[in-house]
Amino acid sequence: MNVLGIETSCDETGIAIYNNEKGLLAQQLYSQVKLHADYGGVVPELASRDHVRKIVPLVQATLEKSNLNSTDIDGIAYTRGPGLIGALLVGSSMARALAYAWDIPSLGVHHMEGHLLAPMLDDNPPEFPFVALLVSGGHSMLVDVKGIGQYKVLGESVDDAAGEAFDKTAKLLGLDYPGGPLLAKLAENGRGGIYKFPRPMTDRPGLDMSFSGLKTHVANTIRTEPNDPQTQANIAYAFQEAVVDTLLIKCKRALKQTGLKRIVMAGGVAANKMLREKFAQASGKHGFEVYYPGFEYCTDNGAMIAYAGCQRMLAGETSDVSTKSLPRWSLESLSAI
The missing domain is CATH 3.30.420.40 (ATPase, nucleotide binding domain)
Incomplete structure (x- = not known):
């Protein structure tokens, strides 16, 4: 299964493709650090607008880097929450639109579960x-x-x-x-x-x-x-x-x-x-x-969302188009697989 992961919870636009047998196939990451530096912190509205500008080119670049096209993607995982609501909506809207256009399932992933499972991307993952x-x-x-x-x-x-x-x-x-x-x-x-x-x-x-x-x-x-x-x-x-x-x-x-x-x-x-x-x-x-996790997976990234989403999709989980983004979301509320 090839899963496209989309991370837009704050000030990084992360896109990745994970295969459950081959591992991480490709990823792209854009940081908004320079954009927010003049303000001394993340400005939510600017973050959302920049995600809008960067997300489509990054998806295209990730597909090209993996030598895949849309017909090779089996599912799309996106960060549902927690995070900045405007930024989350950019990623969720993109994910659900692509899923609808490509006729494949999508799934909203908990941001902190993505971080928690990021070390699983390593060659020597924990048990x-x-x-x-x-x-x-x-x-x-x-x-x-x-x-x-x-x-x-x-x-x-x-x-x-x-x-x-x-x-x-x-x-x-x-x-x-x-x-x-x-x-x-x-x-x-x-x-x-x-x-x-x-x-x-x-x-x-x-x-x-x-x-x-x-x-x-x-x-x-x-x-x-x-x-x-x-x-x-x-x-x-x-x-x-x-x-x-x-x-x-x-x-x-x-x-x-x-x-x-x-x-x-x-x-x-x-x-x-x-x-x-x-x-x-x-x-x-x-x-x-x-x-x-590897240093590149410590900060927000699409690979951790693609991995977490892949594991849940393999267990049969999906989200529908009415699924709402959640700026606050308890980790303990997630279902076990």
């Missing part, structure tokens, strides 16, 4: 069950995963997501948008032990997370410390270390609570170098396995 840590600009959550569609949310951020905290802290340090990767790069020049920032909500039981207070603590530190490059690097290092340590503490608690020995990490923050290094050290010390 079920596992604990998933989903960390991105919009979401931070720990999920007990028994199989596709068998999800129990163990904990999530009660305010800012980890990626959102990275971007907001980067802005406090005067870095450009998107700030998360730039903060991580700045932290490489920082020295540990200069600042000790709090590890939020680790002094109490539970698996929920909070990063807004950490961001405020950093803001207060920036106001009272010298504004020079080394000080900024030291602050960036301490902030990044606090986030990583918090996520590691929560993950170890989740493993203990579930009795599992496998962590799957996905989302944009999963590409963070310090995060991967600390989890690798901890996995060797405490005897658990850690899996990540």
Whole structure:
């Protein structure tokens, strides 16, 4: 089965074709980073308009790259939610229009399920069950995963997501948008032990997370410390270390609570170098396995939507033309396959 995947939940237009026997056949990705940089964040209306401009050429380019045409596509998967409603509507409208024109089924896919299953695109995919840590600009959550569609949310951020905290802290340090990767790069020049920032909500039981207070603590530190490059690097290092340590503490608690020995990490923050290094050290010390998607599949992309959609279509799932896009959508509401 060849499934065309369409991702338009925020500021990336991702298109891919996945075959259930051959794997990923082709993909295209366009990022709107430059478009939103002047505004310091994503402008929803501009994001929607740019998806409209880019989506058709990217679908055409993906078909050409895969040496396929419309008659070779067996189904279309698109991001139904969660995300920016205008951006979601662009992808869903395109998917349903093509499905109608090509007389094939379409299916709305949960964006976070796409991220959760992204490591399955790797040559050495994880086996079920596992604990998933989903960390991105919009979401931070720990999920007990028994199989596709068998999800129990163990904990999530009660305010800012980890990626959102990275971007907001980067802005406090005067870095450009998107700030998360730039903060991580700045932290490489920082020295540990200069600042000790709090590890939020680790002094109490539970698996929920909070990063807004950490961001405020950093803001207060920036106001009272010298504004020079080394000080900024030291602050960036301490902030990044606090986030990583918090996520590691929560993950170890989740493993203990579930009795599992496998962590799957996905989302944009999963590409963070310090995060991967600390989890690798901890996995060797405490005897658990850690899996990540390839760097190109950490951020939003069409491949993860094509893969997730393919698995559900093989199980017989489809969506009809009246299916509504959902800016909010519980991961636990998905059906098991």
